[in-house]
Amino acid sequence: EAGVAQSPRYKIIEKRQSVAFWCNPISGHATLYWYQQILGQGPKLLIQFQNNGVVDDSQLPKDRFSAERLKGVDSTLKIQPAKLEDSAVYLCASSLNQRSYNEQFFGPGTRLTVL
Amino acid sequence: AQKVTQAQTEISVVEKEDVTLDCVYETRDTTYYLFWYKQPPSGELVFLIRRNSFDEQNEISGRYSWNFQKSTSSFNFTITASQVVDSAVYFCALSEWGNSGGYQKVTFGTGTKLQVIP
Numbered sequence: 214e215a216g217v218a219q220s221p222r223y224k225i226i227e228k229r230q231s232v233a234f235w236c237n238p239i240s241g242h243a244t245l246y247w248y249q250q251i252l253g254q255g256p257k258l259l260i261q262f263q264n265n266g267v268v269d270d271s272q273l274p275k276d277r278f279s280a281e282r283l284k285g286v287d288s289t290l291k292i293q294p295a296k297l298e299d300s301a302v303y304l305c306a307s308s309l310n311q312r313s314y315n316e317q318f319f320g321p322g323t324r325l326t327v328l
Numbered sequence: 329a330q331k332v333t334q335a336q337t338e339i340s341v342v343e344k345e346d347v348t349l350d351c352v353y354e355t356r357d358t359t360y361y362l363f364w365y366k367q368p369p370s371g372e373l374v375f376l377i378r379r380n381s382f383d384e385q386n387e388i389s390g391r392y393s394w395n396f397q398k399s400t401s402s403f404n405f406t407i408t409a410s411q412v413v414d415s416a417v418y419f420c421a422l423s424e425w426g427n428s429g430g431y432q433k434v435t436f437g438t439g440t441k442l443q444v445i446p
Binding site: 244246254256268304306308311314316317318319320321322 | 360363365370372374375378419436439
């Protein structure tokens, strides 16, 4: 069974530029998560989708971050414009559904460096 | 509000030593789930174990064991006879229903970096 795919794996940009990340979850997984992981910290939830609807985006900086999950499968996360403090690893995860007992399956992450 | 505390930032042990990683959580819910994930240097978090709030039985899986104590809100993880391959960052996580209900809300701890020295 294929795991969660993410691309690109690494990205280096200048501040004020734009960047987009792509995620393909495990087939059949209804719930998709985007996390931001700053070095030395735990994953912080940015946005959570159930199929193609948003169920939690309370910690998403909406003035610069946006995300979509068209057709309830793939998802993209965009930052526009990027700031220095956005340097982090962006993790995508998926789970079968929204039940509390479901474990999450993580992708390898995208390491973003903002210069 | 839910919270997960992993007070140990980094631990170093010599190979074959036993090591315990601590996790303390806070929640107002009576039904919740606790998880441990491993993040090796490659970066991909891997699920290790899940525990529900009604099951306080300890669990053993090979060299790994977990001790869940509801009275102290702790869910500790012990690795017996540690190996170099155990070197990773370990995260404890708490899962419960979101404030609006109807969806899973997961909070991760800050992680404990374990280094096993050969």
